[in-house]
Amino acid sequence: MVFSSFVFLCAFLPIVLFLYYISPARIRNLVLLVASLIFYAWGEPVYVLIMLFSTVFDYTNGRLIEYFKKKGSRGKMKATLVVDICGNLGILGFFKYADFVIDNINSITGAGLSLLHIALPIGISFYTFQTMSYTIDVYRGQVEAQHNILDFATYVVLFPQLIAGPIVQYKTIANELSQRKVGLTDFSEGAFRFAIGLAKKVLLANQIGGLWDTISRMNELTTATAWLGAIAYSFQIYFDFSGYSDMAIGLGRMFGFHFLENFNFPYMAKSITEFWRRWHISLSSWFREYVYIPLGGNRKGLPRQVLNLLIVWMLTGLWHGANWNFVLWGLYYGVLLIIEKLFLLKLIEKLPAWIGHVYSLFLVVIGWAIFAQTDMSQLTRFLKAMFGIGVAGVNSDFWYFLSCNAVLLIVLVLCSMDHRAWIGKLRKKSADAVDHEGSIYVAVEQSRGLMIVKPAIMLVLLFLSYAFLVGDSYNPFLYFRF
Amino acid sequence: MKNMRLVITICFIAFVVGISAAGFLQKDREFSPNENRYLAEAPEFSWEDVLDGRFQEKLEEYLRDQIWGRDRWITVKTAVQKSAGNTDIGGAYVGKDGYDFEKIVPEDVDDSQVQRNIVAVQDYFDVASDTISKDRLSFLLVPTSGLVMEDKLPKNARLFDQSAYIEQVQNAMQDYNFVDVREELCAKSDAYIYYRTDHHWTTEGAYIAYEKWCETTGMTAVSKDSLEQNIVAEDFRGSLYSKILNVDSAYDSIWIYTPAGESMDAVNACKVTVDEKEPGVIYDVTKLAEKDKYAFFFGGNYGQVHIEGSPQQETGRNLLVVKDSFANSFVPLILNQYDNIYMVDLRYYNGDMESYLAEHDITDVLVLYNISNFISDKNLYKLNGGM
Incomplete structure (x- = not known):
């Protein structure tokens, strides 16, 4: 089930909220668990079994690691962790990468092995990463093993973050799993945040996504049209993905969970390094914590650090889909980040800020063009068009697309900008002060002036989102490859 | 502040529940004269359809087609798109002089x-x-x-x-x-x-x-x-x-x-x-x-x-x-x-x-x-x- 559907909005959400709040506290996790299983089974009626297996597997391994730790047998602890990681990566590898591997073996050796044609279970990359974070943290002693399998299962299948993130690490919500309160602040801010997320997805991402959809299928590209297409996709993926995260965070709060922020105005970055601190934060933190640092990070000398970065970024790319374009996209960022680390970042910091913005956005947009096209020949054709190779500069198609989307593009640019600073200024605070309170939206939440118009903003956004959901059939789910 | 939080909470619940309830209470329409097409009917439940996802798809289509005030939602969408200067709406072009x-x-x-x-x-x-x-x-x-x-x-x-x-x-x-x-x-x-x-x-x-x-x-x-x-x-x-x-x-x-x-x-x-x-x-x-x-x-x-x-x-x-x-x-x-x-x-x-x-x-x-x-x-x- 996806959030931007009427099954969710008109049936699932009201029913689950109702059942949750009439239930006594001790069975609320059970309500959430059952609701989440239905939510997942709605899209994956068969693959829900893999998720259940995964839950039991990681729960058991968590308990085993705890048990061996008490007995002081480090070897068995380690062995259990290795089994757990292999199990998780095995599931992920089989369902997500088996056909990719076979396909590549075939094209290299001409072996002609037949493909397995396995459909990818939705959200598998998210929940396997989440459960691995749990067992690793239990091993490292950063969290206690969860004894209540119901609470653990609730964590794994918790519907707000189940199919498109954020990747919630167990330790973030360990306490809230057994003990949480939902006050009026949490519920109202959660509801508001959900409406913002829905509007980002339906009013912004889907609308500009239609333009990318058109341009990506065009036979006759021009340089201007190709750039417009890549920019359209850049907006689509940002507002779609961050919209899903907003909806997830908002829904989480409505049930008393506080997830970490996943996006922090990434298109305001002045370098690629900064972009990746602001984009899909839960994924980059995961890779840093569980891959980069264990590999040695930057502690083993520069050559090793460069190698580590390349490994991490190749894996990051591959995480987004079993296709070479994702590997290319990951390595593209790996190389850019290495260059920045070696010398470029210091140089950029000395230049005026706008140069940093232009530099980052230029590279990010090209990155999305690589990300968006899994067919390598299409991708090559598109990149050539972006750089004016063998195509005209501009034609009437471009002007038509621009005239239809000019207002939308202006709205998209405004919405990509860090509006917290504006609200901060309204409150006579500097932009820096806005950030210090932890949540990036503290200023938004505490502004009295904004509070008065919030119900109206929320209703208008909900109203328009419903109108566009009814009237426009273009409503894609972009994360089916993740 | 607290009052406004209560207002937000009530507005949210009223909106979501209200539209959902209105949709379920009204009688299903078979045909939309404005759109000139038959609207989706309530799908029949069968485990077979659930397992291959067809039931879920049909139910979504049904809720979308039978939502309360369907035509008005669409006219709102069109009005917003039009006022934003878009002339490519619903798979057709909105031209000049009413064409x-x-x-x-x-x-x-x-x-x-x-x-x-x-x-x-x-x-x-x-x-x-x-x-x-x-x-x-x-x-x-x-x-x-x-x-x-x-x-x-x-x-x-x-x-x-x-x-x-x-x-x-x-x-x-x-x-x-x-x-x-x-x-x-x-x-x-x-x-x-x-x-x-x-x-x-x-x-x-x-x-x-x-x-x-x-x-x-x-x-x-x-x-x-x-x-x-x-x-x-x-x-x-x-x-x-x-x-x-x-x-x-x-x-x-x-x-x-x-x-x-x-x-x-x-x-x-x-x-x-x-x-x-x-x-x-x-x-x-x-x-x-x-x-x-x-x-x-x-x-x-x-x-x-x-x-x-x-x-x-x-x-x-x-x-x-x-x-x-x-x-x-x-x-x-x-x-x-x-x-x-x-x-x-x-x-x-x-x-x-x-x-x-x-x-x-x-x-x-x-x-x-x-x-x-x-x-x-x-x-x-x-x-x-x-x-």
């Missing part, structure tokens, strides 16, 4: 289908020319309003190159009468020759093509002077309106040309038989009370319509019209030029078209299609050998 246009872009055209369709007609004419002289085989290909009324299209709007396709057909039909009406229609593009809210041509558009067709095939067209214009509807909102659902959309008029002094009833006196058994009618006034008022012409599209013509004296000529809906407003203009007219719509007719010629003593064949239907139609293979 809406069909949106067909180059990627929509399957060139191999076009080739197959051209060859199908060519082969059919080749077979027909064994018994019918070549100058009595004609092909009238109607351009869309996007070509003729180009100045009313949104500036730079993308459209498939229909002239290129029309010329491609023309080249293939050199042995036969190809009726190219582009010039004649374009010359009168400021007249009311296409509906504003529907993709069809008006009776005026059909008349201009009729004149050209007569000229090409060596007949004499009935002069406009001896015809009378009768307006039958002034509140028509057609297929393009249904796609866009623009609240302040224009209304179209529908009219007919009858021989001077003759009423519509006199024309309707012609005997019409639909699908070889049902009685039909040329002008179906009951359709004027419905949403799709273009169905006024012949009551819509049928597999086969047989009209006994009304010539002054017997002509000995029987015409077969292989057609799409554009012919429905054209054929009433030629009733008195043939003893019998047979209209065949290949979308609904599956009989053998080659033997059809002898069985009905056909002396003339007219293939009449709108270019956008012709290039995308998947039924023209039925001309060659039938089913």
Whole structure:
């Protein structure tokens, strides 16, 4: 089930909220668990079994690691962790990468092995990463093993973050799993945040996504049209993905969970390094914590650090889909980040800020063009068009697309900008002060002036989102490859 | 602050629950006249459908179609898109002066289908020319309003190159009468020759093509002077309106040309038989009370319509019209030029078209299609050998 559907909005959400709040506290996790299983089974009626297996597997391994730790047998602890990681990566590898591997073996050796044609279970990359974070943290002693399998299962299948993130690490919500309160602040801010997320997805991402959809299928590209297409996709993926995260965070709060922020105005970055601190934060933190640092990070000398970065970024790319374009996209960022680390970042910091913005956005947009096209020949054709190779500069198609989307593009640019600073200024605070309170939206939440118009903003956004959901059939789910 | 939080909470719950409840409480609609389509019904539950996801899909479709105030939501969406300067709405173009246009872009055209369709007609004419002289085989290909009324299209709007396709057909039909009406229609593009809210041509558009067709095939067209214009509807909102659902959309008029002094009833006196058994009618006034008022012409599209013509004296000529809906407003203009007219719509007719010629003593064949239907139609293979 996806959030931007009427099954969710008109049936699932009201029913689950109702059942949750009439239930006594001790069975609320059970309500959430059952609701989440239905939510997942709605899209994956068969693959829900893999998720259940995964839950039991990681729960058991968590308990085993705890048990061996008490007995002081480090070897068995380690062995259990290795089994757990292999199990998780095995599931992920089989369902997500088996056909990719076979396909590549075939094209290299001409072996002609037949493909397995396995459909990818939705959200598998998210929940396997989440459960691995749990067992690793239990091993490292950063969290206690969860004894209540119901609470653990609730964590794994918790519907707000189940199919498109954020990747919630167990330790973030360990306490809230057994003990949480939902006050009026949490519920109202959660509801508001959900409406913002829905509007980002339906009013912004889907609308500009239609333009990318058109341009990506065009036979006759021009340089201007190709750039417009890549920019359209850049907006689509940002507002779609961050919209899903907003909806997830908002829904989480409505049930008393506080997830970490996943996006922090990434298109305001002045370098690629900064972009990746602001984009899909839960994924980059995961890779840093569980891959980069264990590999040695930057502690083993520069050559090793460069190698580590390349490994991490190749894996990051591959995480987004079993296709070479994702590997290319990951390595593209790996190389850019290495260059920045070696010398470029210091140089950029000395230049005026706008140069940093232009530099980052230029590279990010090209990155999305690589990300968006899994067919390598299409991708090559598109990149050539972006750089004016063998195509005209501009034609009437471009002007038509621009005239239809000019207002939308202006709205998209405004919405990509860090509006917290504006609200901060309204409150006579500097932009820096806005950030210090932890949540990036503290200023938004505490502004009295904004509070008065919030119900109206929320209703208008909900109203328009419903109108566009009814009237426009273009409503894609972009994360089916993740 | 606290009060406002309560307001937000109540507003959110009221909105979500309210719309959901209103949808479940109201009676399901079977048909949407505005969108001119059947709405999804509540799906039947079966485990089989659940396991392959079909039930879930159908339920989503059902909730979307039966949501409370469906039409109003769509008009809000259209109004927002329009006010943001978007002219590409709901799969159609919102043009100038109240004109809406069909949106067909180059990627929509399957060139191999076009080739197959051209060859199908060519082969059919080749077979027909064994018994019918070549100058009595004609092909009238109607351009869309996007070509003729180009100045009313949104500036730079993308459209498939229909002239290129029309010329491609023309080249293939050199042995036969190809009726190219582009010039004649374009010359009168400021007249009311296409509906504003529907993709069809008006009776005026059909008349201009009729004149050209007569000229090409060596007949004499009935002069406009001896015809009378009768307006039958002034509140028509057609297929393009249904796609866009623009609240302040224009209304179209529908009219007919009858021989001077003759009423519509006199024309309707012609005997019409639909699908070889049902009685039909040329002008179906009951359709004027419905949403799709273009169905006024012949009551819509049928597999086969047989009209006994009304010539002054017997002509000995029987015409077969292989057609799409554009012919429905054209054929009433030629009733008195043939003893019998047979209209065949290949979308609904599956009989053998080659033997059809002898069985009905056909002396003339007219293939009449709108270019956008012709290039995308998947039924023209039925001309060659039938089913």
